[in-house]
Amino acid sequence: AQSVTQLGSHVSVSEGALVLLRCNYSSSVPPYLFWYVQYPNQGLQLLLKYTSAATLVKGINGFEAEFKKSETSFHLTKPSAHMSDAAEYFCAATSSNTGKLIFGQGTTLQVKP
């Protein structure tokens, strides 16, 4: 069965530092992969997605992620954290033709001044 694992439920970085949020997937077929962000009292907003085109995917707000099949990973990075990046981040995968998304457990990003 497909699963998604996010390493680290809480990540804390200083403003201006590199952000690295980890996501690994297990799947019998190459999945489509997504990163969503959730700000307090809001729904999930798509940051970026991988759909088997370029392995390095650029998203909104300066985030990017690299699909590495050999490592079954899709880690999210941003070179320089901003206070407004503080939120919860979810990695998700699907290989279902019904669109069913499998989510990781989420990572709360804290940005310190």
Added chain:
Amino acid sequence: EPEVTQTPSHQVTQMGQEVILRCVPISNHLYFYWYRQILGQKVEFLVSFYNNEISEKSEIFDDQFSVERPDGSNFTLKIRSTKLEDSAMYFCASSLRTSGETQYFGPGTRLLVL
């Protein structure tokens, strides 16, 4: 920009009562979903819906749950007899297609069963 809306934002109910959670998906989308997130746990898939039929459901989605698209705009999730463990945030989502298409999520309904 079009968005998915959900009502109510919060609902408190007594165990055993029926609740209906409402969603208005993006107007030209064809695929609709419900997910839930119990506090402190993962977002979990409940059901996907296309062409007025359930296309996939999880093991969580038992006979107590049902979905409906009663008109051209609303998409509802009904829980017939709520249990304490149904307390969660329920998210509606919609997409134009499946297979890698972006799902757009609503802000959620927080359901508390007492």
